[in-house]
Amino acid sequence: MVKVLIVYATDWGSTKKMAEAIGRGVQSVKETECLIKTADDTSEQDTLSSDALILGSPVHMGSPDYRIKKYIDKVCSKIWMADKMVGRVGAVFASGGGFGNAGGGCEITMLAMLANLAELGMVIVPLPKNTPGYHLGGIHWGPYGRSMGEKMEQTGLPDERTEAAYHHGANVARVTHLLKDKKFLNGL
């Protein structure tokens, strides 16, 4: 059995919807458990008992929501100090208005979360171009759900924009099955 933890923050529900789509993808893979928690509610034990960690955030001013960062600062930094997640699997996702047709800052948002995963020594799963639904919701670093139209009008997050997120979850689960309990990074 493999355990995947999805940690997110949400304002109006779009990032939560992305988290749930990823969760369904995770659970589409046999012998896989998925735990979905908000950043505020995720403990060190939740994190340590997971084989994979998927972080997701709304894009706020071009970087992750402070609640995600608080989880990273308060929970993940202790784990980093003790090298306890080295060799596990990590991935990211985001959502946002995307005002400007250029991602609205989702790339640095994702990279700030990926930095945390890399610091923890986790193997990173990107979003391949041939992922179903990629054209509607993603970038090479992970799935992105756009929740606004071109004039900053709230459109919500249509289901077809979460298709890539579903497959991202399945990809992470499959990589985690292949790497679990192997000793391949610095013998740990």
Place this chain on the structure above:
Amino acid sequence: MVKVLIVYATDWGSTKKMAEAIGRGVQSVKETECLIKTADDTSEQDTLSSDALILGSPVHMGSPDYRIKKYIDKVCSKIWMADKMVGRVGAVFASGGGFGNAGGGCEITMLAMLANLAELGMVIVPLPKNTPGYHLGGIHWGPYGRSMGEKMEQTGLPDERTEAAYHHGANVARVTHLLKDKKFLNGL
């Protein structure tokens, strides 16, 4: 008189169209000359004789076109060594297919070019949200012209997606007028 240099590379003409829109914006400001050159054709002298430098690239695999980078490595690095552009004005732009509705990698593309401008010690002009046309073509780091539709079909770059680029050029020209010949960064 203030001189603004726009350096770009282009494959199918979208980045060139962006460069020209920026150039019109530059020239809308009185007492301003604009020189638009491809990266391959831009010399050290072209660069040194400019009060502002605007760099633009297509997004290729999530970073700038190699011709832009060759200009940076071969021309700008010598100028950096001698601190000759400190205190001038810089800005960036990009274009790309934007496959995935998340900018397609334009952010690291722009930041790699901004890194060059920051290394040169240049004051950086971003793209404010209230710029006319922002909603159709830009991100906080600069204008971005999306040249494809959601299924990777070539749409070309519609004029309305270059409106923010025009204003970006005017913004850069106005900042350059205010800063020219002032000694404000390390007395240089």
Place this chain on the structure above:
Amino acid sequence: MVKVLIVYATDWGSTKKMAEAIGRGVQSVKETECLIKTADDTSEQDTLSSDALILGSPVHMGSPDYRIKKYIDKVCSKIWMADKMVGRVGAVFASGGGFGNAGGGCEITMLAMLANLAELGMVIVPLPKNTPGYHLGGIHWGPYGRSMGEKMEQTGLPDERTEAAYHHGANVARVTHLLKDKKFLNGL
């Protein structure tokens, strides 16, 4: 009179020491007031009444401290919505252990803060290579104070590593004097 606001978070005092060095640089420029506040204590009014904003953070897991991000999410995002800081001046700094001799993640940390400033439409002042003290404490995006030795031993932050920070403050103050009350970005 020009007003510069420095907003920081600190754990063990290194980022505070950097903030104070920058503050001394700001105040070395005539007709300039400097306000230094922690992120937790900085209000919307503090921010709106400033002509320049300098953000500084310790590097935590490769991105800014969550308290900085909370200030950005809670205070700056409202200002962004109303376009109230467009055309003012911004800059960043950081401190950290720098474990690994490669900056320890200070670049994404600085860029996440710069993203906020760019979103606000602020003109950005980098750290030129010829800044006194650059060799001991900085990168092109801003000054960086390294507070550890090569084996993660706490060394504190020696005074000579804050020299570039001092000049960064003076640079920001001088740029702010040149741009204050001018209408140059989208006429605002």
Place this chain on the structure above:
Amino acid sequence: MVKVLIVYATDWGSTKKMAEAIGRGVQSVKETECLIKTADDTSEQDTLSSDALILGSPVHMGSPDYRIKKYIDKVCSKIWMADKMVGRVGAVFASGGGFGNAGGGCEITMLAMLANLAELGMVIVPLPKNTPGYHLGGIHWGPYGRSMGEKMEQTGLPDERTEAAYHHGANVARVTHLLKDKKFLNGL
């Protein structure tokens, strides 16, 4: 048998020395072949016949050497178009003067190369903090060899600064053995 390809560019030999240290690490893992080539000399066939791709560059003006980018633009972009490297393994490294004690721009340099690997759909191996030699030569994204002292004096790249690079190569080889010929990303 697993094949690992290391592609690099070098000016004065430091990045080459890093490539060779990584190559020794790769070859320390049984049943592993390693091919080390300059970016100028690496063909599409070299790339396609590899199970893992490790990219390394000197840091030039805060982003990768243009020769690395030319390889990405000319060789990798075709492979991306055809989704031919999805699910293989990728990693990066860099070297540079590191002037300023803050990495000198190695982070965006590494991220620009990682962007290429992510676009190709490759699983990414970071550099865990507990890697031997990390304290002397690395960041979470990969090993970094600093070749200058604090006053920009050329020191060359001492052997102890390449220790993390050696282990990085071994880590990549081991991950590649675990993932080779598995179908785990979108069934490819």
